[in-house]
Amino acid sequence: MNEETLTALVDTHESGIYRYLVYLGAGHAAAEDVLQDTFLAAYQNRSPENDPAKVGAWLRGIARNIFRKHCRKRKMSPILFDDAALAAAESYWRETAETGFDQIMLALDSCLKKLPDKQRELIIMRYDKSISRRSMAELTGMTPDGIKSALRRIREGLADCIRREREAEK
Amino acid sequence: MKSEWPDRFVNMLLQEKLGGDRPGGCKEKILLRARAAQMRRRIVRIASGLAVAAAVALGVFVWRFAPEKISGGRPDSEKVAAAYPPARIKGQCSVEGELDRGARIVADKGEATLSLGGYAEVDFAPESVCLIEGAKNNEQVYLERGGVHCRVIPAAAGMNRSFSVRTECGTAQALGTEFSVLLDETEDANMKKMLVKVVAGVVLVTGIYGESKSLLAGEQDAVKKTVAVTEAKKEPEKSREQLVREAYQLQIRMLRLRLEDIEEDIMENEELVKKSDNASTVYIAYREALEADPEYIELNKQIEEINNDRQKQMDAMRKATPEERKELMAAMHGEGMREAGKKQAELNNALRKLPLEKPELKKLKDAAEEAVLAVNALYEKLLDADKQYRQLEKDMESLQEESILGGRAFGKRGNRMNNMPPIQFGNGGNHRKMIFMDGNGAQGGVVIQEGKDGAEAKVDVQTF
Numbered sequence: 221m222n223e224e225t226l227t228a229l230v231d232t233h234e235s236g237i238y239r240y241l242v243y244l245g246a247g248h249a250a251a252e253d254v255l256q257d258t259f260l261a262a263y264q265n266r267s268p269e270n271d272p273a274k275v276g277a278w279l280r281g282i283a284r285n286i287f288r289k290h291c292r293k294r295k296m297s298p299i300l301f302d303d304a305a306l307a308a309a310e311s312y313w314r315e316t317a318e319t320g321f322d323q324i325m326l327a328l329d330s331c332l333k334k335l336p337d338k339q340r341e342l343i344i345m346r347y348d349k350s351i352s353r354r355s356m357a358e359l360t361g362m363t364p365d366g367i368k369s370a371l372r373r374i375r376e377g378l379a380d381c382i383r384r385e386r387e388a389e390k
Numbered sequence: 391m392k393s394e395w396p397d398r399f400v401n402m403l404l405q406e407k408l409g410g411d412r413p414g415g416c417k418e419k420i421l422l423r424a425r426a427a428q429m430r431r432r433i434v435r436i437a438s439g440l441a442v443a444a445a446v447a448l449g450v451f452v453w454r455f456a457p458e459k460i461s462g463g464r465p466d467s468e469k470v471a472a473a474y475p476p477a478r479i480k481g482q483c484s485v486e487g488e489l490d491r492g493a494r495i496v497a498d499k500g501e502a503t504l505s506l507g508g509y510a511e512v513d514f515a516p517e518s519v520c521l522i523e524g525a526k527n528n529e530q531v532y533l534e535r536g537g538v539h540c541r542v543i544p545a546a547a548g549m550n551r552s553f554s555v556r557t558e559c560g561t562a563q564a565l566g567t568e569f570s571v572l573l574d575e576t577e578d579a580n581m582k583k584m585l586v587k588v589v590a591g592v593v594l595v596t597g598i599y600g601e602s603k604s605l606l607a608g609e610q611d612a613v614k615k616t617v618a619v620t621e622a623k624k625e626p627e628k629s630r631e632q633l634v635r636e637a638y639q640l641q642i643r644m645l646r647l648r649l650e651d652i653e654e655d656i657m658e659n660e661e662l663v664k665k666s667d668n669a670s671t672v673y674i675a676y677r678e679a680l681e682a683d684p685e686y687i688e689l690n691k692q693i694e695e696i697n698n699d700r701q702k703q704m705d706a707m708r709k710a711t712p713e714e715r716k717e718l719m720a721a722m723h724g725e726g727m728r729e730a731g732k733k734q735a736e737l738n739n740a741l742r743k744l745p746l747e748k749p750e751l752k753k754l755k756d757a758a759e760e761a762v763l764a765v766n767a768l769y770e771k772l773l774d775a776d777k778q779y780r781q782l783e784k785d786m787e788s789l790q791e792e793s794i795l796g797g798r799a800f801g802k803r804g805n806r807m808n809n810m811p812p813i814q815f816g817n818g819g820n821h822r823k824m825i826f827m828d829g830n831g832a833q834g835g836v837v838i839q840e841g842k843d844g845a846e847a848k849v850d851v852q853t854f
Binding site: 223226227230231234238239242243244245248252255256259260263264308309312313316317324325328329332343344346347348350372375376378379382 | 397402404409420425
């Protein structure tokens, strides 16, 4: 692979692979590191396909392996390192995120607006202001576990909402 | 487990939507690292290719010029046995029994010389008495009386042979050398001593109690029958840490030997040998063409003149009085010296650029580089094909990591340039030199200038 091909590859797949790594559980710093290593590894090998979707799957495979090594090296315990879990993750990613990411983000916007105020507040505290669960618990008078469950329920609601929005579009 | 993925997916979406912008410059970092990786790969490829060429050329040199050249490349035991020279004696002496092992030689008052194995010659002092002992390639004489002067031809690379003189006081073993042994007798048999004087090389002197010491050229020593050569040193008890370290070292050494065996097998690959021969031939053709170039000759002549002037100044310094030396020093470090240095740098630069400016030479230079790369590509392919090699390498790496010194004390294989056999390697800041060998020794090579900040490495074939 030459530099030109690599540049094109990065332009096309950088955001997707980054998102995929965050989806797998990588923090921002880890995702950046693994992202770089992924494209370097790809650069040293030849892409088996020309179809962008297949190239995307190939890059995700590389990213998965590098992230797995990254976690082992740092003795992190990521959720997913059995093959079945990874297959499920990949399959969900393909079904949901492979096409029309911009539409998904629009759907998310719309779903966020539909959230009750209290739930939206929790989401903003957690994701926009990066407040820890413990601090959120102090601010809201809930327990940290309660915050965890509440956030999970909100995300599940958002996932349903996004799915409905997309189905409605179709 | 599956229900977790939608949650993770939304988590990712929220992070992207609300979690702020990603730090930029990732693409630039990727491209920079890719360039650096490419540069490293290129250096390693060229360096290891050159190593093969150098090793093969060295092998050819040894094969051609070794004194005990054996046809067919491998030792043929029958031929060696047939070729082993019998003992010969000339001069004034008498031989008791057949001139072979066990024979007793009594020298008369004149000169006598005994030749053993074709590699050791023993001159007898008048009235000395010797017995022929030893074995093939381990020739030995037992000096009963008098003295001997011995000349031993050093063994060629890969040959294992020795020569020693034994007396009742001890043994002097030659390690490719010239030395004398004199048995100094006194009335008291226990006070006898063996005098060993080394003319050239190294001699290992061992007393009858097993204590030994090495004598270098110009050194001499006396070994008394009743006194040890040196006081026996009591080995200090080893700590557990030392024992563990030694165990690791032993295992790593064994793995390394096995790896070297595999590398040797690969080096014997017919196609690789053919490609390496080709690389050597192409390189030598380039060098010969370069050396025949009038401009090259002229540039070299000018460099030599500068060197000669410098040598003259150094000679004058050596002969000068302290006062004169001060003046000379001042002159040497003045303008003239700087000019000469500048001129020499310019000449060297011109010498380096010469092959690039002349199409015929450039063609040959490129061909040399290409041939070397072809060797390397094949070598790497062969190494890749050898699963056992890779496994052993992994084992060795993990042993090095496990070792209590973190591997550093035992030396990683990094300097072997990506698994290559050892090569002649000079370090000079950010450039490295690979030396090519031919029948006359080191004649030229390749300089690899590492680029800064991910820039391309410059590779240059040169004649030194």
